[in-house]
Amino acid sequence: MTKPDTALQHRPQDLPQAVEIRNPGLPLDLSWVRAVQANTSAIERRAQTLPGRRSVKKEWQAAWLLKAITCIDLTTLSGDDTEARVRRLCAKARQPVRADLLAALGMEGLTVGAVCVYHEMVAAAVDALRGTGIPVAAVSTGFPAGLSPLHLRIAEIEESVKAGAEEIDIVISRRHVLEGRWQALYDEMRAFREACGPAHVKAILATGELGTLRNVARASYVCMMAGADFIKTSTGKESVNATLPVTLTMIRAIRDFHERTGHRVGYKPAGGISKAKDALVYLAMMKDELGDRWLQPDLFRFGASSLLGDIERQLEHHLTGAYSASWRHAIG
Numbered sequence: 522m523t524k525p526d527t528a529l530q531h532r533p534q535d536l537p538q539a540v541e542i543r544n545p546g547l548p549l550d551l552s553w554v555r556a557v558q559a560n561t562s563a564i565e566r567r568a569q570t571l572p573g574r575r576s577v578k579k580e581w582q583a584a585w586l587l588k589a590i591t592c593i594d595l596t597t598l599s600g601d602d603t604e605a606r607v608r609r610l611c612a613k614a615r616q617p618v619r620a621d622l623l624a625a626l627g628m629e630g631l632t633v634g635a636v637c638v639y640h641e642m643v644a645a646a647v648d649a650l651r652g653t654g655i656p657v658a659a660v661s662t663g664f665p666a667g668l669s670p671l672h673l674r675i676a677e678i679e680e681s682v683k684a685g686a687e688e689i690d691i692v693i694s695r696r697h698v699l700e701g702r703w704q705a706l707y708d709e710m711r712a713f714r715e716a717c718g719p720a721h722v723k724a725i726l727a728t729g730e731l732g733t734l735r736n737v738a739r740a741s742y743v744c745m746m747a748g749a750d751f752i753k754t755s756t757g758k759e760s761v762n763a764t765l766p767v768t769l770t771m772i773r774a775i776r777d778f779h780e781r782t783g784h785r786v787g788y789k790p791a792g793g794i795s796k797a798k799d800a801l802v803y804l805a806m807m808k809d810e811l812g813d814r815w816l817q818p819d820l821f822r823f824g825a826s827s828l829l830g831d832i833e834r835q836l837e838h839h840l841t842g843a844y845s846a847s848w849r850h851a852i853g
């Protein structure tokens with residue numbers, strides 16, 4: 522059996538929850554953006570070593586999986602979403618793991634980080650989550666392509682905030698990145714942030730469509746300079762979504778931005794993350810590269826529609842020694 526990594530042996534739910542001032546952004550610094558490099562082969566080499574390197578077992582693994590649950594944006598983004606489906610998802614968000622399992626783990630009251638839906642489903646989700654403290658996140662700005670007129674994208678944000686969304690996941694215009702139009706990207710992001718008002722804004726870069734890791738890094742900096750609260754990899758609709766090289770690139774940009782400005786920006790990998798073991802790799806990366814502070818749900822989220830089901834199966838296995846069929850955990 523692999524020896525548990527000592528760096529991951531404390532119980533992450535015991536970490537303090539600090540109150541953080543939002544990243545206010547700063548004027549666009551083009552010389553900083555242009556100086557950004559990404560050593561693709563070094564990043565890819567490092568990313569390849571990550572999945573095999575960390576191994577946490579038994580109660581430490583269970584503790585980290587519980588931590589992962591608190592960082593999930595439990596998501597449904599389908600054309601056939603209905604209010605009934607969203608209400609079922611919200612019930613799962615309120616009680617993400619079977620009550621007897623949570624009681625056995627001493628974690629009653631545990632919830633996911635947020636529920637993420639399209640604008641049309643915001644009102645139903647807000648209603649279903651009333652009194653729980655679980656925020657509703659709305660994908661916005663012509664999600665997933667982001668190609669509707671700017672004034673409509675801004676109006677869409679305002680409508681979702683009015684409907685009760687406390688978090689807005691916007692999509693950037695990929696063409697601004699591909700054409701090196703950093704001022705245009707900055708102005709767009711700034712306008713989106715302003716339209717959000719008190720709602721926190723996650724900037725979806727759609728990294729699978731940005732061509733290079735250098736573009737990913739540069740887009741990350743521009744969005745952070747424009748006041749993004751989070752940077753997020755993907756919509757889940759691109760052909761390539763969250764990857765480990767993209768994650769390393771983005772979280773190193775977050776670290777550098779924090780070192781240079783003092784502002785902490787959150788990170789949300791999204792799309793295709795459906796296995797508990799993958800969630801553990803992401804958490805270990807956050808801890809290694811950014812430290813414990815970025816393991817809190819105000820600075821880290823998984824955008825995932827099916828990760829919770831696998832985590833619940835692993836927790837059940839931890840407690841009972843048996844795996845249940847995955848269909849029993851379908852909603853997560």
Ligand SMILES: O=C[C@H](O)COP(=O)(O)O
Nearest residue numbers: 757791792793824825826
């Ligand atoms: O932001 C969340 C993603 O759309 C979820 O993607 P997924 O369905 O592959 O987990």
